[in-house]
Amino acid sequence: MSEMRPPRFLSKQDPAPSRWSYRYQRLMLTPMFRLALRFGVPFAISLSVGLVYFADQGRRDSFNLAFADLRAEIKNRPEFMVKLMAIDGATAALGEDIRAVVPLDFPLSSFEFDLEEIRQNVAALPAVKSARIKIKSGGILQIDIDERQPVAIWRRLEGLSLLDREGVAFRRLQSRHERSDLPLIAGDGAAEELAEAMQILAVAAPLQERLRGVARIGERRWDVVLDRDQRIMLPEERPVQALQRVLALDTARDLLARDVTVVDMRVAHRPTLRMSDAATRERWTARATEVKVEEQ
Secondary structure, eight states: OOOOOOOTTOOOOOOSOOHHHHHHHHHHTOHHHHHIIIIIHHHHHHHHHHHHHTTSHHHHHHHHHHHHHHHHHHHTSGGGEEOEEEEESOOHHHHHHHHHHSOOOSSEEGGGOOHHHHHHHHHTSTTEEEEEEEEETTTEEEEEEEEOOEEEEEEETTEEEEEETTOOEEEEESOGGGGTTSOEEESTTTGGGHHHHHHHHHHTGGGTTTEEEEEEETTTEEEEEESTTOEEEOOSSOHHHHHHHHHHHHHHHOGGGSSEEEEEOSSTTSOEEEEOHHHHHHHHHHHHHHHHHHHO
């Protein structure tokens, strides 16, 4: 039996893709093309639809009004309302100053607060060392204050001021008696050398009952001022050691209990005493009496 052959008019089907199919498959292998097809085309269609829709002025006004109403509704929801302000870490006087620089009319929406601006206004107060602002649950504007703590009173031509440990003058005083518990320093440039002044005051503790304060002289050196118009003049260098020498002399010979107005320690190797006028007159009278006795 003869072998059967396929008809000649049947040709074998070509498995290769068409030219357009090949190009499409190559494009789909390109990451940028896939990204543009996935995001670029939808974005372009949405943008076109939006431009056509908002081309009408009436539609734009209607959309803006609806958006404003929605925003106002969200802002004024009860959970977003701040009803009061709490201040911690501040004295009553500083609390009044803070409320003066943060004049808020509660209740207010938390969306209307600029917390950084409020913090800067509060931190600008001289008595505030640092401030932290936050909105707590329950509708409370919380202000935490690190208030400057006074360590001395500074007397100058402008009046009396409180100084903190860093030498910052942060509050005026009307009278020395308002803070009689604090030591007094005086003179221009005293605040810049507060640390040295505090060392001198610490060494002068045995004279506490007679101590009136320390004064900066010529922005160069210190004087220790006592009652009875007595003054200890300290040198520019090593003033603490000079004061310790004076206290040692006072312990040994009751130096400051005598009619001495000035103990001059500006020249360390040659201390000088200045007597009071009455003591000087008595000395000259006694000297004259001694001379008359010798002449006789």
